[in-house]
Amino acid sequence: MLAFISFLLLLLFWVSIFQSSINAATKCTHGGAPHIRYPFHIKGHHFHYQTPPDFELLCKHNLTIIHFASYGNLIVKSITYDLKKIDLVDPKYCAHRVFLNLDLSLTPFHYYYVVKNYTYLNCSNSFSPGLMEIPCLSGPNHHIYTVDPSFSVPDSCEPIKTVAVPYEYSSYLSGNSLGLGLTWDLRDTQTPKQSRDSHIMARDTVVSMGILCIFAIATVMMVKIHLKRRARNWDEKAGHLLQSLADL
Numbered sequence: 001m002l003a004f005i006s007f008l009l010l011l012l013f014w015v016s017i018f019q020s021s022i023n024a025a026t027k028c029t030h031g032g033a034p035h036i037r038y039p040f041h042i043k044g045h046h047f048h049y050q051t052p053p054d055f056e057l058l059c060k061h062n063l064t065i066i067h068f069a070s071y072g073n074l075i076v077k078s079i080t081y082d083l084k085k086i087d088l089v090d091p092k093y094c095a096h097r098v099f100l101n102l103d104l105s106l107t108p109f110h111y112y113y114v115v116k117n118y119t120y121l122n123c124s125n126s127f128s129p130g131l132m133e134i135p136c137l138s139g140p141n142h143h144i145y146t147v148d149p150s151f152s153v154p155d156s157c158e159p160i161k162t163v164a165v166p167y168e169y170s171s172y173l174s175g176n177s178l179g180l181g182l183t184w185d186l187r188d189t190q191t192p193k194q195s196r197d198s199h200i201m202a203r204d205t206v207v208s209m210g211i212l213c214i215f216a217i218a219t220v221m222m223v224k225i226h227l228k229r230r231a232r233n234w235d236e237k238a239g240h241l242l243q244s245l246a247d248l
Helices: 002-023 095-101 192-247
Strands: 056-060 063-068 072-080 085-089 109-111 115-123 143-147 157-166 179-184
Touching (some): 143 157
Antiparallel strands (some): 056 063, 072 085, 109 179
């Protein structure tokens, strides 16, 4: 009986651990951020749901990484699922380098903040303090600025590219330590609530099956214990009866 109780407690403990593991969000580091759950997943980890490749994250050097083909790796600082917002940081700490090269047109992501077109200029002369230079893109012999597209370009400057920059950052920020806010759209027929509900149903189904398995195993073991006890009682009664007949 003690062995049966121990086995039952072990099964209940396993189910509680399993339920906690599928309820808890995954992280690249213990105690660190961000929590990773639908629609994101970590490459190489098995999940009970499927997501598009664009939502695949990597764990490198205790950092959470997302890869964009047009730019490369960006560090995931945080993910706010209610707002559908993912905050990123450029490993080189130069958000303006990202603005110049990141192409989101073929991904489910776009900038979280309202964007505004800015023209990047490469100038041989410094215009300080008239314009705020971007240090992470500038060098000793060239100076990079962002201006309104209608800005009259001086002879000492050449336009690099006009791109849509999140208006939150403004053209007057240096951008050497700025994060990047993106949001996303799921390219499927389910609404976010339907997707979330389907994953909750899948989770509850797995847990329910585990509980049913425990109940079935417990029932079988109880029946076996009961049958063994009846057989032992029967043997004892038969032994007493034979002993009584022998004493006659």
